[in-house]
Amino acid sequence: MRIEELKVIVTGGASGMGRTFSLELAAAGAQVVAADVNTDALTEITKASDGAVFGVECNVADEASVASLFEVAYKHMGSVNGLINNAGIIRDGLLIKKDRDTGEISNLSMKKWQQVIDVNLTGPFLCAREFATMAARHEVGPACMINISSISRKGNVGQTNYSAAKAGLVAMTKLWSQELSRYGIRTGAIAPGPVDTPILLQMPEKARAGLSRMVPLGRFADPKEVYTAVKFIFENDFFTGRCLELDGGMNI
Numbered sequence: 001m002r003i004e005e006l007k008v009i010v011t012g013g014a015s016g017m018g019r020t021f022s023l024e025l026a027a028a029g030a031q032v033v034a035a036d037v038n039t040d041a042l043t044e045i046t047k048a049s050d051g052a053v054f055g056v057e058c059n060v061a062d063e064a065s066v067a068s069l070f071e072v073a074y075k076h077m078g079s080v081n082g083l084i085n086n087a088g089i090i091r092d093g094l095l096i097k098k099d100r101d102t103g104e105i106s107n108l109s110m111k112k113w114q115q116v117i118d119v120n121l122t123g124p125f126l127c128a129r130e131f132a133t134m135a136a137r138h139e140v141g142p143a144c145m146i147n148i149s150s151i152s153r154k155g156n157v158g159q160t161n162y163s164a165a166k167a168g169l170v171a172m173t174k175l176w177s178q179e180l181s182r183y184g185i186r187t188g189a190i191a192p193g194p195v196d197t198p199i200l201l202q203m204p205e206k207a208r209a210g211l212s213r214m215v216p217l218g219r220f221a222d223p224k225e226v227y228t229a230v231k232f233i234f235e236n237d238f239f240t241g242r243c244l245e246l247d248g249g250m251n252i
């Protein structure tokens with residue numbers, strides 16, 4: 001697919017990597033809808049792109065909100081043939097933790113588990129289902145969906161919820177390539193290592209510095225480096241069902 005032919009929805013498209021994807025795709029000639037819960041950031045990206053990026057408020061974990069997003073996007077762009085499942089959150093914690101002084105055992109709450117599963121796994125499921133339905137119903141023709149996974153999909157300490165969601169996302173990428181190719185839909189996943197975005201600011205400074213030392217290249221990725229992987233998947237019509245690892249050589 002050529003980028004100029006894309007009519008694409010970017011979830012979590014108002015901040016971090018999603019913001020970069022939205023702006024770069026719009027600059028390359030794609031029609032772009034950025035979907036996000038952060039309405040201030042949506043207003044900002046619309047301004048920053050001179051209206052080229054159209055912002056739609058959407059909670060990807062909510063079925064009705066996703067259905068409405070696709071309706072609005074379809075009307076705005078005249079079709080939808082691209083999707084980037086990018087919205088994601090972290091709510092880290094060990095499965096169990098023993099307090100050194102009291103010996104008391106705390107655990108990863110059901111709330112933290114569910115929040116991450118809802119946004120990072122149910123969200124992509126709902127968006128992919130709507131995307132595929134629309135593509136099949138309107139015979140959209142070549143279409144492509146990209147899922148943003150993570151190096152943590154291999155199982156990262158303190159991220160039971162996040163690792164499970166990101167591993168599930170890669171599994172769905174593979175099986176959707178098999179289920180959806182008959183409708184002209186390709187899929188792809190990207191598993192980045194640490195990328196320089198606001199999500200990492202939730203980590204203490206010291207932990208962030210330690211994390212960058214774990215990357216053989218000695219630094220975090222720039223969101224634009226992840227965009228080059230997005231561009232590759234959209235443009236290469238023989239790519240489907242696979243996960244690109246973009247982690248500076250880091251191993252978990």
Ligand SMILES: NC(=O)c1ccc[n+]([C@@H]2O[C@H](COP(=O)([O-])OP(=O)(O)OC[C@H]3O[C@@H](n4cnc5c(N)ncnc54)[C@H](O)[C@@H]3O)[C@@H](O)[C@H]2O)c1
Binds near residue numbers: 089
């Ligand atoms: N930054 C990293 O190091 C890194 C590494 C690997 C994978 N990732 C993944 O990349 C994706 C983008 O992360 P980022 O680093 O740009 O983070 P970010 O926090 O900067 O951006 C995430 C965006 O998702 C939006 N969002 C959150 N919940 C939402 C919901 N329910 N519905 C719609 N939008 C929602 C946020 O408002 C925000 O704009 C995430 O899926 C993340 O897990 C990030």
